[in-house]
Amino acid sequence: xxxxxxxxxxxxxxxxxxxxxxxxxxxxxxxxxxxxxxxxxxxxxxxxxxxxxxxxxxxxxxxxxxxxxxxxxxxxxxxxxxxxxxxxxxxxxxxxxxxxxxxxxxxxxxxxxxxxxxxxxxxxxxxxxxxxxxxxxxxxxxxxxxxxxxxxxxxxxxxxxxxxxxxxxxxxxxxxxxxxxxxxxxxxxxxxxxxxxxxxxxxxxxxx
Amino acid sequence: xxxxxxxxxxxxxxxxxxxxxxxxxxxxxxxxxxxxxxxxxxxxxxxxxxxxxxxxxxxxxxxxxxxxxxxxxxxxxxxxxxxxxxxxxxxxxxxxxxxxxxxxxxxxxxxxxxxxxxxxxxxxxxxxxxxxxxxxxxxxxxxxxxxxxxxxxxxxxxxxxxxxxxxxxxxxxxxxxxxxxxxxxxxxxxxxxxxxxxxxxxxxxxxxxxxxxxxxxxxxxxxxxxxxxxxxxxxxxxxxxxxxxxxxxxxxxxxxxxxxxxxxxxxxxxxxxxx
Numbered sequence: 001x002x003x004x005x006x007x008x009x010x011x012x013x014x015x016x017x018x019x020x021x022x023x024x025x026x027x028x029x030x031x032x033x034x035x036x037x038x039x040x041x042x043x044x045x046x047x048x049x050x051x052x053x054x055x056x057x058x059x060x061x062x063x064x065x066x067x068x069x070x071x072x073x074x075x076x077x078x079x080x081x082x083x084x085x086x087x088x089x090x091x092x093x094x095x096x097x098x099x100x101x102x103x104x105x106x107x108x109x110x111x112x113x114x115x116x117x118x119x120x121x122x123x124x125x126x127x128x129x130x131x132x133x134x135x136x137x138x139x140x141x142x143x144x145x146x147x148x149x150x151x152x153x154x155x156x157x158x159x160x161x162x163x164x165x166x167x168x169x170x171x172x173x174x175x176x177x178x179x180x181x182x183x184x185x186x187x188x189x190x191x192x193x194x195x196x197x198x199x200x201x202x203x204x205x206x207x208x
Numbered sequence: 209x210x211x212x213x214x215x216x217x218x219x220x221x222x223x224x225x226x227x228x229x230x231x232x233x234x235x236x237x238x239x240x241x242x243x244x245x246x247x248x249x250x251x252x253x254x255x256x257x258x259x260x261x262x263x264x265x266x267x268x269x270x271x272x273x274x275x276x277x278x279x280x281x282x283x284x285x286x287x288x289x290x291x292x293x294x295x296x297x298x299x300x301x302x303x304x305x306x307x308x309x310x311x312x313x314x315x316x317x318x319x320x321x322x323x324x325x326x327x328x329x330x331x332x333x334x335x336x337x338x339x340x341x342x343x344x345x346x347x348x349x350x351x352x353x354x355x356x357x358x359x360x361x362x363x364x365x366x367x368x369x370x371x372x373x374x375x376x377x378x379x380x381x382x383x384x385x386x387x388x389x390x391x392x393x394x395x396x397x398x399x400x401x402x403x404x405x406x407x408x409x410x411x412x413x414x415x416x417x418x419x420x421x422x423x424x425x426x427x428x429x430x431x432x433x434x435x436x437x438x439x440x441x442x443x444x445x446x447x448x449x450x451x452x453x454x455x456x457x458x459x460x461x462x463x464x465x466x467x468x469x470x471x472x473x474x475x476x477x478x479x480x481x482x483x
Contacts, residue, residue: 068453069449069453072449072452072453073449073452076452077452079452079453080452097412100411101408101411101412104411105404105408108404124450144330162449167427167430167431168426168427168429168430168431168436169423169426169427169430170426173422173426174419174422174423174426175414175419176422177233177418177421177422178413178414178415178418178419178422179414181415181418182414194414195414198414
């Protein structure tokens with residue numbers, strides 16, 4: 001079961017699309033094109049250019065997400081307590097955390113197969129869509145594909161992803177209890193500080 | 209090993225029963241025990257189990273590890289057959305029996321998984337799943353000694369499975385210390401498969417205990433068809449994301465143009481799929 005969670009760590013990189021597709025009015029195409037582009041990029045990895053590939057993947061992936069909305073979903077009701085400046089900082093730190101987690105090991109997913117399902121589940125009068133996909137990891141003894149769902153909403157810049165679930169577990173709301181505990185203890189600024197410390201720590205570890 | 213796990217599980221369960229807990233999260237009433245057990249497990253893991261799993265990964269090639277993993281999975285299929293039978297899923301029971309039959313014979317005692325290519329479903333079911341199908345859908349989070357994340361329901365299932373002399377006893381019943389090798393290798397093989405997950409959790413989590421718990425409980429809820437666990441901020445599951453990011457509460461949002469508009473017509477639909 002936890003192995004499926006493992007698949008989550010290739011989730012974000014499959015959620016991407018170039019700016020050419022940013023105006024795509026189909027959430028399925030957004031996910032499909034994004035997955036294809038990232039997997040293509042990963043194929044070019046030869047062990048020496050990993051850093052470069054990672055930057056390229058980030059460049060196509062990051063614009064596909066609405067990190068502000070994602071952070072609001074992660075924080076929950078505490079989001080309203082935060083001032084616009086605090087919300088900005090929270091989003092920035094959360095984005096840094098997520099991008100780092102999901103890109104640090106991405107080259108391991110070279111050869112991953114992604115099957116994006118054609119029929120999204122629409123909500124909110126068609127302004128929200130949940131796109132389902134099945135991901136088969138390479139080099140896994142478990143051939144069972146992992147189901148990954150992406151929730152997108154429509155913006156003037158096209159569809160943006162703000163939630164990702166792996167086998168039903170959201171990679172975003174999994175943070176809510178942790179964030180709430182910290183807000184209850186040390187307020188919104190405490191949470192910002194905690195994320196900053198976390199990011200600083202991860203950076204140090206990542207460079208070691 | 210088998211016996212010591214059992215003893216530990218039983219004593220831990222008793223410990224919980226007698227534990228005066230101070231829950232901060234209504235969804236996790238045993239939190240104080242759970243955190244304590246998590247800390248113990250974590251120390252044990254870092255000192256012994258994880259290094260063993262890393263060593264195992266270092267000295268064995270992937271095909272060997274797959275074979276060993278398949279070997280233990282074959283026994284899980286046997287338990288799965290029993291669990292499916294108990295919940296009255298005849299078709300799944302037969303499916304699991306066929307898997308075991310194929311893998312035990314042509315699959316060289318389970319080393320090869322030829323049931324998957326033979327299109328036999330790999331839907332491993334545990335006793336915990338059976339309990340869930342009998343109606344025990346919601347169960348509190350429970351950290352098992354050594355084995356880690358579980359629920360009271362699934363922990364009881366696991367403990368029962370370990371207590372019953374299962375088919376794996378046939379492997380080691382006439383050997384000296386065979387049980388230690390069986391369970392030790394089984395554990396290390398399982399831990400090896402989880403190395404990437406736990407490394408990722410180390411990186412991702414701000415609080416590893418609650419990250420692991422919340423991810424596990426969401427996964428498990430999905431598997432047994434239970435409603436998603438509620439976060440500690442009570443009714444937040446019904447929270448409307450459009451309202452949350454709408455600039456009414458002094459919130460300035462980046463793509464405000466689009467966010468604000470839908471919020472005005474705020475439909476009741478939940479932002480994320482519940483199941």
